[in-house]
Amino acid sequence: MMADPNRQxxxxxxxxxxxxxxxxxxLVGAMSFLAALSIAGTQATAGLAAHWQLDAASxxxxxxxxxxxxxxxxxxxxLAAVLGAxxxxxxxxxxxxxxxxxxxxxxxxxxxxxxxxxxxxxxxVITAHWTAPGPVDDLRAxxxxxxxxxxxxxxxxxxGRVAALTAxxxxxxxxxxxxxxxxxxxxxxxxxxxxxxQRRETIVIVHELGAFDGxxxxxxxxxxxxxxxxxxVCGTALAVPILAWLARLATPFAASSLPTTLFGLPSExxxxxxxxxxxxxxxxxxxxxxxxxxxxxxxx
Amino acid sequence: xRWLTGPSGAGKTSLLKLIYLAEHPAKGxxxxxxxxxxxxxxxxxxxxxxxxxxxxxxxxxxxxxxxxDNIALPMxxxxxxxxxxHADVIEIIKWVGLSHRQEALPFELSGGEQQRIAIARAVVGxxxxxxxxxxxGNLDDDQAQRxxxxxxxxxxLGTTVIVATHNHTLIQRYPAPVLRIESGRLVHDG
Numbered sequence: 001m002m003a004d005p006n007r008q009x010x011x012x013x014x015x016x017x018x019x020x021x022x023x024x025x026x027l028v029g030a031m032s033f034l035a036a037l038s039i040a041g042t043q044a045t046a047g048l049a050a051h052w053q054l055d056a057a058s059x060x061x062x063x064x065x066x067x068x069x070x071x072x073x074x075x076x077x078x079l080a081a082v083l084g085a086x087x088x089x090x091x092x093x094x095x096x097x098x099x100x101x102x103x104x105x106x107x108x109x110x111x112x113x114x115x116x117x118x119x120x121x122x123x124x125v126i127t128a129h130w131t132a133p134g135p136v137d138d139l140r141a142x143x144x145x146x147x148x149x150x151x152x153x154x155x156x157x158x159x160g161r162v163a164a165l166t167a168x169x170x171x172x173x174x175x176x177x178x179x180x181x182x183x184x185x186x187x188x189x190x191x192x193x194x195x196x197x198q199r200r201e202t203i204v205i206v207h208e209l210g211a212f213d214g215x216x217x218x219x220x221x222x223x224x225x226x227x228x229x230x231x232x233v234c235g236t237a238l239a240v241p242i243l244a245w246l247a248r249l250a251t252p253f254a255a256s257s258l259p260t261t262l263f264g265l266p267s268e269x270x271x272x273x274x275x276x277x278x279x280x281x282x283x284x285x286x287x288x289x290x291x292x293x294x295x296x297x298x299x300x
Numbered sequence: 301x302r303w304l305t306g307p308s309g310a311g312k313t314s315l316l317k318l319i320y321l322a323e324h325p326a327k328g329x330x331x332x333x334x335x336x337x338x339x340x341x342x343x344x345x346x347x348x349x350x351x352x353x354x355x356x357x358x359x360x361x362x363x364x365x366x367x368x369d370n371i372a373l374p375m376x377x378x379x380x381x382x383x384x385x386h387a388d389v390i391e392i393i394k395w396v397g398l399s400h401r402q403e404a405l406p407f408e409l410s411g412g413e414q415q416r417i418a419i420a421r422a423v424v425g426x427x428x429x430x431x432x433x434x435x436x437g438n439l440d441d442d443q444a445q446r447x448x449x450x451x452x453x454x455x456x457l458g459t460t461v462i463v464a465t466h467n468h469t470l471i472q473r474y475p476a477p478v479l480r481i482e483s484g485r486l487v488h489d490g
Contacts, residue, residue, distance in 0.1 A: 012362065014363075206373070206377065210349035210378065212343055
């Protein structure tokens with residue numbers, strides 16, 4: 001079969017044979033696959049963390065010691081006074097006293113199943129949600145006045161811990177992305193060197209015929225870009241069903257917290273995935289340009 | 301036109317490599333077509349190479365390109381139009397007598413045919429300086445005479461031609477000043 005003459009003219013360095021369409025796309029595809037998983041992991045972590053932070057930050061737990069004792073103003077029990085104050089405070093939503101059974105259940109790991117027989121002063125516990133933007137200091141002072149010793153806990157501690165965990169996981173994901181990008185660049189550099197070694201004589205002849213370094217580098221970078229693009233598209237496409245499967249496995253955690261679209265994946269992820277082949281192509285193009293231009297500098 | 305001659309190992313090929321910018325001199329100064337070689341930037345050096353045609357002793361054709369594309373390569377590197385390339389390549393390939401072999405790949409050509417393609421590639425861009433290292437080594441008398449007629453014609457059109465050869469018969473048949481080097485030194489000029 002005759003070779004296409006136009007193709008021959010465009011590929012006068014013989015790069016189709018020197019830079020084959022097998023190994024490099026396969027390796028870049030694997031890198032893109034890992035990058036897609038890493039990006040999805042980062043997004044899922046960030047989304048869940050944001051949701052958990054919101055929940056933790058808004059949770060209020062109020063402990064009222066000696067709940068049946070008279071309040072400071074002698075208007076009724078401390079528990080009633082605290083519940084009344086909570087109901088009247090803007091920013092406090094849904095104050096609910098835990099039943100004695102619920103408190104027993106909470107304490108059972110430490111105090112056994114029936115705390116009433118121990119004769120201990122068990123405080124009443126009220127749960128609520130804090131919807132105001134500011135801190136709870138005023139509320140804490142107000143409840144202290146009504147019922148001395150009353151404790152108000154928020155999820156601030158957990159919010160901080162979750163924020164630290166999120167930041168740490170996101171740093172790890174970013175580090176993985178950087179490592180993947182560096183490995184991809186190294187793979188491209190090795191492939192480019194292999195192609196240069198295979199076509200050394202041809203490139204030297206073309207150089208001696210008066211080709212610009214930029215023209216030779218552009219031809220090789222074009223071929224490398226095409227190979228990295230094809231590999232990255234395949235790798236990213238292959239990651240989609242795996243991500244959909246993982247998203248399905250994570251449904252108990254994610255269903256209520258992250259808005260999902262096609263295949264159960266968040267819309268932000270769908271917006272980011274197409275960027276992967278573009279970034280891989282840019283890495284391929286840039287690495288090939290640098291490698292070839294550096295190599296050409298060894299020629300006179 | 302100049303003949304460059306001397307015994308094997310005298311340094312003829314090394315001198316030619318310096319002239320067609322395939323090597324840098326370890327010391328000394330080269331001025332080529334009015335340009336100081338050591339001081340020109342890389343892109344200028346590439347442009348200078350385009351003004352120099354080279355016939356290599358071992359032809360150095362690109363194995364993946366057919367005869368037509370090998371000859372067209374210097375013009376494509378210089379970004380000439382395909383129309384002009386086609387006209388010039390057809391003309392030169394006809395002149396070297398290989399019109400019927402323009403689709404052939406180098407390995408399908410005989411040594412003599414490859415040499416004629418290499419000569420066609422060197423002259424197709426109408427260079428200002430033509431360097432030929434044993435250009436008639438693989439040719440029969442008729443073809444050798446044809447090549448020498450082309451080189452002398454190019455010389456008359458203003459191209460400086462330097463031909464390295466061991467063939468004293470050729471030198472006698474086409475008289476021109478002779479540069480003779482021995483052990484890397486010029487021992488005769490004239």
